[in-house]
Amino acid sequence: MTSPDDVNKAPAKAPAKAPAKAPAKAPANAPANAPAKAPAKDPWDLPDVSGLVVGVLGGTGDQGRGLAYRLAKAGQKVIIGSRNAERAQGAAAEIGLGVEGADNAECARRSDIVIVAVPWDGHAKTLESLRDDLAGKLVVDCVNPLGFDKQGAYALKPEEGSAAQQAAALLPESRVTAAFHHLSAVLLSDPEIDEIDTDVMVLGEVRADTDLVQALAGRIPGMRGVFAGRLRNAHQVESLVANLISVNRRYKAHAGLRVTDV
Numbered sequence: 285m286t287s288p289d290d291v292n293k294a295p296a297k298a299p300a301k302a303p304a305k306a307p308a309k310a311p312a313n314a315p316a317n318a319p320a321k322a323p324a325k326d327p328w329d330l331p332d333v334s335g336l337v338v339g340v341l342g343g344t345g346d347q348g349r350g351l352a353y354r355l356a357k358a359g360q361k362v363i364i365g366s367r368n369a370e371r372a373q374g375a376a377a378e379i380g381l382g383v384e385g386a387d388n389a390e391c392a393r394r395s396d397i398v399i400v401a402v403p404w405d406g407h408a409k410t411l412e413s414l415r416d417d418l419a420g421k422l423v424v425d426c427v428n429p430l431g432f433d434k435q436g437a438y439a440l441k442p443e444e445g446s447a448a449q450q451a452a453a454l455l456p457e458s459r460v461t462a463a464f465h466h467l468s469a470v471l472l473s474d475p476e477i478d479e480i481d482t483d484v485m486v487l488g489e490v491r492a493d494t495d496l497v498q499a500l501a502g503r504i505p506g507m508r509g510v511f512a513g514r515l516r517n518a519h520q521v522e523s524l525v526a527n528l529i530s531v532n533r534r535y536k537a538h539a540g541l542r543v544t545d546v
């Protein structure tokens with residue numbers, strides 16, 4: 285089995301496949317002096333995000349705290365956001381590692397990448413109120429719209445298609461992506477665990493943006509960001525958490541996901 289470490293060194297694997305797809309010369313029917321097409325970009329050639337500030341809206345909760353801890357531990361500058369600045373500062377102080385706390389608006393303004401980790405119930409209202417603060421920012425939505433009844437968790441169907449599409453509709457001046465849906469907050473927060481053995485599906489409309497989010501996921505040891513399509517396909521990624529909750533209940537686990545053959 286491939287270890288999380290091996291997977292994290294993904295760029296080393298990419299050349300095995302990349303050259304086969306790169307057209308070395310112009311097509312046969314092209315004029316003799318036509319310039320050769322540029323080789324396809326290596327999909328594992330990701331940007332350096334180590335200098336970017338990451339904000340986490342709702343960062344006082346389990347998921348936000350866990351992500352803040354892991355990213356700060358990896359050396360990222362992190363600001364936790366909350367509806368209450370003092371609550372955010374308290375959570376930041378508990379984590380340490382240079383993490384700061386602020387109200388959600390300040391968190392958004394001071395960050396380059398802003399992870400949305402609030403409950404589905406408060407999603408629309410939170411984003412509407414932060415529209416100006418989030419303008420120009422790379423927003424990463426990790427919200428899973430789920431309902432719970434006696435039979436367990438089930439996927440809700442947002443009017444816009446998904447939480448991520450709702451975010452994109454509410455934040456026309458932001459660059460909205462979706463990722464980090466399938467993580468276990470329990471594992472993220474456990475200081476005894478060094479590596480988080482999982483892939484992170486990253487969705488979005490613009491490659492430069494999804495590359496940044498993939499790179500951010502890759503900062504956490506064991507984790508790898510994998511491009512998984514446009515936002516119109518976010519619904520099934522968000523919904524899959526209902527299945528993972530069933531897996532966790534049956535096997536008493538904190539299940540993650542791996543995408544094979546990439």
Ligand SMILES: NC(=O)c1ccc[n+]([C@@H]2O[C@H](COP(=O)([O-])OP(=O)(O)OC[C@H]3O[C@@H](n4cnc5c(N)ncnc54)[C@H](OP(=O)(O)O)[C@@H]3O)[C@@H](O)[C@H]2O)c1
Nearest residue numbers: 342344345346347366367401402403404406427428465469
């Ligand atoms: N928990 C997981 O394992 C996990 C994994 C993947 C994805 N997610 C997603 O991440 C999001 C957060 O999950 P969580 O378990 O961390 O949730 P949570 O603890 O219930 O809430 C996170 C934070 O959001 C703020 N909040 C609560 N209600 C709010 C509202 N109505 N409007 C605005 N802010 C509100 C609270 O912070 P303040 O009171 O300080 O503002 C709270 O600490 C969810 O959408 C979930 O689907 C969770």
